[in-house]
Amino acid sequence: MDEAGAAAPLSIDVYVAPMRPYISPDQLGEGEVATWAPSSSTLISGPTEGILIDALLTFENADQIAAWAKRFGKKITGVYITHGHSDHWLGLARLLQHFPAARGYAAPEVAARAAWEVEFNKRSKYWTSRFPGELSETPVVPEVLNTDEILVDGHVANLIHVGQGDIEGSTIFHVPSADAVVCGDVVYNNVHMMMYEADEAKREAWVASIDTVAALNAKTVVAGHKSVGAADRPENLAASQRYLRDFTTVAKKGGTVEDLVHGMLELHGERDQPHTLWISARAEVARRA
Template identity: 30%
Template sequence: MPSLLRADVWVSSRLPIAVQRDGQSSAWSPITCTLVHGDSEAVLVDTPISINQTEELIRWIEDVAPGKMLKYIYITHGHGDHWFGIPLIQRRWPQALAIATSATVAHSQGQLEPGIFDNVWSRFFPDQIYQPQKTAEPWPSNTFTMEDHEFRIVEVGHTDTHDTTVLYVPDINLVVAGDVVYGDVHQFFGEANTTSKRQEWLQALRTIESLNPQTVIAGHKRAGTVDGVFNIESTRKYILAFEDAVKTTSSPAELYQKMHDLFPTRVNPHAILSGAMAAFGKNPYEFKKKL
């Protein structure tokens, strides 16, 4: 008889960003890390960014799954804010294998290139990201197991970036959605900057729905919000609203204001900035420029 599987979600603090944007200070969106565990083993999905956050996550894992062996760290997509904690987690659990699709690993390696690591991550979070860094390793299959439970990697294409995935755990009807689904946090459109990419994102939401999950964990969520399937619909509504706002506004500042007004309770309005700039053909990574 297979073990009883359960899952817990950790939500990170909002890490202050050292670079001002539009003359304002800001902080990163809260990041979720999901621990799926059985009788004696566990799988962690995604990590946070900084050394302090990752140390906090490690203490949390020790608390909710004491004595369990971390077998895999699965990384949903290549953005560094979902995997920079890998080397610290592996220092604590040396046997844990960090895995991802080959496309995610290739994307992750790109995040360590000076153009992105030095220009974005190090400037945002100076001296807070563990060094030396280590990406996940490419996993040669779309499934893996833990205590006879199957974990399915589902590739869903371009969502908040290219080559994203979700992790489906059929035995508990769980989808760990990475940044395909957001939980009451402003969505990132810095890379989903065309209608066709946003269409792909909508298709990814339909793919998740076709799995018929009972629980859907967003990659960024407001602490305390429930991991219900309603998050799929609210993510879809936000994409459609953004698509409409792109067509009905004439500048990044107007687009920013419109999304801000439409979704006043979502966490981190600063996350709108990159998408607003990218939608009007501007470089979303030029932080010093005012809108």
């Protein structure tokens, strides 16, 4: 690497798709509104090249990410997916149409979950029923990435297998030259955290995953779900851990779904996307049965 290249660290820029309504088949609680969480896609770029982290969900998501990313004037060489939840990668087919030289990649555990989600949606119509006409009928599952080092204009972005986030098999992307880490759904930023698949033991493992992120001492910490305009500060690490532990504390008091929701709103009522809290509370109460 020449001196000019070595002197130019990578840059981090973040696009946030705002919270939006969707069609929910569930019976909603009093005051509950079915909205999808605000979600982020991150551009990691050097002087000439860039990669995107997470493709989000709908045609509109992908088109808006592409229009935003193209303004930076960088060659997009790949789209990398943090974890297998479909709202982070189902937009990949549409996004790659905008960047035909790029391909979609993910760690083996992420690609495996994405492939499972395709079959799950074929059977259940989970995603297509909630976002009719907004999703690709021929999803592109990310290719398996067999390295943990990704080069962008000669600089390394490291894929780290942290394990538990709001789903098992989660990964993050550490960018040392930018002093940044892109966390997917291991970290949340002013948004209620999804606990549908995370019981108490998994929440404790999730707390440990956040410790792994904290050990990187990054100054910029990008959450997979964040409020529009929220700063990507490392303080979101401790805030996410506090939320997870508070959820367990309130859940252990017993009571109804409504009790759990209202207890968490007393502690974290400033967060966006309370619908996610309702989903998490219903799942937690069901686990007691």
